[in-house]
Amino acid sequence: xxxxxxxxxxxxxxxxxxGLIGIIIGFASAPSTEAEVAEIxxxxxxxxxxxxxxxxxxxxxxxxxxEVAHExxxxxxxxxxxxxxxxxxxxxxxxxxxxxxAHVLHQLQNRxxxxxxxxxxxxxxxxxVVFAFLNIQRVAQAGWSIVLFRVMEGISGFLPYVSVIFIVxxxxxxxxxxxxxxxxxxxxxxxxxxNYDELIANKQAWLNTPRWLISGIIYLVGWNVFRYLNRKxxxxxxxxxxxxxxxxxxxxxxxxxxxxxxxxxxxVWDWIMGLDPHWFSTLFGWYVLATALxxxxxxxxxxxxxxxxxxYLEVVNNSHLHDLAKFMFGFSIFWSYLWFAQFMLIWYxxxxxxxxxxxxxxxxxxxxxxxxxxxxxxxxVLMLVNSDFKRIPQIVLGVGTIILVGHYIDVxxxxxxxxxxxxxxxxxxxxxxILFFLGLFIYAVFTTISKAPLxxxxxxxxxxxxxxxx
Amino acid sequence: xxxxxxxxxxYNDDDVxxxxxxxxxxxxHHIEEVFTPFPVHGLDKLxxxxxxxxxxxxxxxxxxxxxxxxxxxxxxxxxxxxQDIGGKPSFSWIVNMPxxxxxxxxxxxxxxxxxMVITFYMRSRLWPFKEAENPDPRTTDDIFLMEIxxxxxxxxxxxxxxxxxxxxxxxxxxx
Numbered sequence: 001x002x003x004x005x006x007x008x009x010x011x012x013x014x015x016x017x018x019g020l021i022g023i024i025i026g027f028a029s030a031p032s033t034e035a036e037v038a039e040i041x042x043x044x045x046x047x048x049x050x051x052x053x054x055x056x057x058x059x060x061x062x063x064x065x066x067e068v069a070h071e072x073x074x075x076x077x078x079x080x081x082x083x084x085x086x087x088x089x090x091x092x093x094x095x096x097x098x099x100x101x102a103h104v105l106h107q108l109q110n111r112x113x114x115x116x117x118x119x120x121x122x123x124x125x126x127x128x129v130v131f132a133f134l135n136i137q138r139v140a141q142a143g144w145s146i147v148l149f150r151v152m153e154g155i156s157g158f159l160p161y162v163s164v165i166f167i168v169x170x171x172x173x174x175x176x177x178x179x180x181x182x183x184x185x186x187x188x189x190x191x192x193x194x195n196y197d198e199l200i201a202n203k204q205a206w207l208n209t210p211r212w213l214i215s216g217i218i219y220l221v222g223w224n225v226f227r228y229l230n231r232k233x234x235x236x237x238x239x240x241x242x243x244x245x246x247x248x249x250x251x252x253x254x255x256x257x258x259x260x261x262x263x264x265x266x267x268v269w270d271w272i273m274g275l276d277p278h279w280f281s282t283l284f285g286w287y288v289l290a291t292a293l294x295x296x297x298x299x300x301x302x303x304x305x306x307x308x309x310x311x312y313l314e315v316v317n318n319s320h321l322h323d324l325a326k327f328m329f330g331f332s333i334f335w336s337y338l339w340f341a342q343f344m345l346i347w348y349x350x351x352x353x354x355x356x357x358x359x360x361x362x363x364x365x366x367x368x369x370x371x372x373x374x375x376x377x378x379x380x381v382l383m384l385v386n387s388d389f390k391r392i393p394q395i396v397l398g399v400g401t402i403i404l405v406g407h408y409i410d411v412x413x414x415x416x417x418x419x420x421x422x423x424x425x426x427x428x429x430x431x432x433x434i435l436f437f438l439g440l441f442i443y444a445v446f447t448t449i450s451k452a453p454l455x456x457x458x459x460x461x462x463x464x465x466x467x468x469x470x
Numbered sequence: 471x472x473x474x475x476x477x478x479x480x481y482n483d484d485d486v487x488x489x490x491x492x493x494x495x496x497x498x499h500h501i502e503e504v505f506t507p508f509p510v511h512g513l514d515k516l517x518x519x520x521x522x523x524x525x526x527x528x529x530x531x532x533x534x535x536x537x538x539x540x541x542x543x544x545x546x547x548x549x550x551x552x553q554d555i556g557g558k559p560s561f562s563w564i565v566n567m568p569x570x571x572x573x574x575x576x577x578x579x580x581x582x583x584x585x586m587v588i589t590f591y592m593r594s595r596l597w598p599f600k601e602a603e604n605p606d607p608r609t610t611d612d613i614f615l616m617e618i619x620x621x622x623x624x625x626x627x628x629x630x631x632x633x634x635x636x637x638x639x640x641x642x643x644x645x
Contacts, residue, residue, distance in 0.1 A: 344568045350557070385529070 002312050004450040008442065015439025022432020026112035029428075034101040037108060041101075106179050107423040113178040114419040119433035120169060121271060122295070122411045123441055124162045125288070128223050129296035131156040132260050135230070135253035144323055146465035147315050149456045150449065151304050153234060157448025158441050159227050163220045174213040180419050183207045183277040200277050207277060212270055219263040226256040237458035246460060264289055275418030279357045281346070287338040288414070294331035294376075295407045297324060298400040303445065305393045312454055318391040319470040325390035328403060329380060335407075336377040361413060364422040368409050375406030408434070475620040476502065478605060479631045480613050480638040484510045487614040490634035491516050494618065497630055503617040505609040524593075528586040535581025536574055543570040605642075613637075 031037050134152040137145045173180060182200075187193025189201040200207060229252050237245040265285030273284050281287075301324040307313045346354045361369045383399045384390055416424045456462065481487040487510065494501055501517060544563040547570070552560040559565040591597060609615045618627060624641060631639050 340568075340571065344571065347568050387525075 001452075002307065002446070002450045002454055004446045005310075008446060012439045012442040012446075015435045016443065017439075019432045019434070019436025019439055022428045023112065023116060023436060026115060026427075026429025026432060030109050030112050031105060032109075034098070034105050037101050037105045040108065041104065104423060107420045110179055110419045111423065111425075112429045113180055114415055115429040116433045117169070117180060117419075118408075118412050118415050118430070119437045120162070120166060121415065122408055123158070123437040124166055125292040125411075126295045126299055127156060127158045127162060127441075128260075128264075129289070129292040130300060131159065131223070131227055131230070132257065132264075133293070133296055133300070135226075135256050135260075138250060138253040139257060141461065143461050143464040144320060144468040144470075146456060146459045146462045147313065147468075148300065148304060148320065148324075149234065149459065150452060150454045151307065151313075152300055153231055153452070154445050154449035155299060155303060156227050156231070158444040160224055161440055161444045162437070163224055166220055167217055170213055170216045174209050181212075181274055181277075182418075183274065184209055184212075203277065206269075207274065212274070215266065216270060219267045222259055222263060226252060226259070230256070234456060235452055238453065238456065240458050243458075243460060246458065272414050275415060276357060279354065281342055281354070281357075283338060283342055287335075287342055290331065290335040290338045291407050291410050294328060294335050295404055297327045297331055298403045300324060301328060301396050302400050305397055307449070307454070309393070315455065315466045317469070319468055321393065321396060322387070322390045322470055325384055325396050325399075328396075328400070329384035329390070332376060332380040332384075332403065336373075339372075339376075357417075360417045360421075364424070365413050365417060368413050372406055372409050372413070375402055376410065474644040475624070476642050476644055477618045477620055477624070477627050477631065478638075478640040478642055479616045479618070479634070479636040480606070480608075480640075481616070481635070482613060482637050484513075484614060486635050487616065488513065488516060490616060490631070490636065493634050494616070494630065499618055499627065499630070501616060502619050505605060505615040505617070507610055507612060507614070510614075524586055524590060527589050528582045531585035531589075532578045532582035534585075535578040538581065539570070539574040539577035542577075543573060 031040060130152055134149065134156065137149070137152075172178065173184070176184070179185065182188070183197075183203075185195055187195035188197045189204050190196055191201075230249055233245040233249040233252070237243075237249070240246075268285045268288045272288060273280060301321065304313065304316060304324065305321070308316050343358065346358060379402050380399055383395060389395045412430075459465075479490065481490060484506065487504070487506070491501065491504065491513070495516070495518075504513065504517065506513070540563070547566065548560055548563050554560065558569060563570075604610065605617065606613065606615055618631075620627060620641065628639055628641070
């Protein structure tokens, strides 16, 4: 049995407390009036940050008209609406300024919500995909991974915690607690409203708040029911004389995987693609799955290495680690393949309604957007292509850290452009959200692991797994 | 005396063969060659054969292919005749790079795979019309054969091999 060390427990709680304080500071420091926003923009201008183009446009509208137009030209599609405004007569400059301030106010108010949402989504998806991987191993009757089942079950133990937060978040969002999803704003589907958006109105059958909220709850509750049953039969099998529970878990695994592949895709439409309701991509569900899959394998490998280093997993040898690292390597390439397939098809055809998605990311998020490629593709491939390296725990931990950072950035670049646009940053709220969920993750996972023996005794493939050698 | 005499010890089971290899190795005799009808797992380790470096070759061939693809696309599409084809940017290689990735990928795989296979053929001396080197045709079907050179120790070797459950032991003059 694993003993949850008090040192780790205290660290986890400390992370949660520090994270929670940071999140509260983030929410408290978000501007609430347009006057504050004007001040922030003026501040940004004096510092010459990425808000420069904005501020120039607002403050120096009269004499610097030519310069403004020039800057707008460079900014391209990003400020499409504003570019048009800036070319209008100077008399309109004041009205435009107000409109712009309202826009930036929304973005700045979104920032703590979006920062929290990035961490929430990342940790939820990694956890549910760890559970999906566990079920893939069950259904495929894999012989090597039985000794890791309790590690995967332990990580899945985070799912109930994060699901509760997620459902609360969904309810708050659905009842207009934040402005993350533009299609939820009042009047988007009302032709008489100033806010009317025909594209969103046409998607009303899918993009409506009751359907969105109910589906979201169905996905999360469904996943938790499967996780609960899986854990129950897995523990029952430990002391069973027959294989009844094993076969039950096999069937549950098949049902879950069928349920998961639909709900995963739909939840990604709801929770991520819905942030950019004018844009759509057919392989987006797979793409997000690939991100979560490689992160999930990395998390399994890291928790395994940690437990082994503490002497709790004697039967896990470097061949098991080698297999996990192979999956990290393979899924890194799979992620790159999907990332590139999505990017290149849109880049090649260059249809404006699709390209705008990447234009925004190239203009405002260039460093992160392009920085993902070395982190998520080049480094993992070069480090893990070597068979000997895959057996060294330190290398797996190092590459794993790179992969997790890279895929966190990936989720960040999926969520931020549609919610905060060019007003993004990486400050207290963003870091605090990560720390909070990391602390909760450590607490939940190691609590779950400490509640059951680390070896799933009753599995018929256990003997094969203990002697697995590659 | 005969310097090119060898002993052929024949076995009909891979486990028996592995035990025999272990016995002969422990008695410090050099094993010239082992012939098997199919891959026997762990035999290379038992014989102390060095690890293959084919994977390293393949990696380098892949890099060659990647470099070739980059040079080729740059030369053809950017340097030599930078036409406007359907609005694709041909001002520099990098701005049109996504269009070249499928070629880069395929040529990397092509070079890595084919050159590695050719390297394998050359290193293991395999080609059409090459004369087969079977010491005994049964080794392609169900017999395992261990070949040990004799250096004035024929009796000692034969006695040792007799303890290893060999189905047949032959002393052969090699030309």
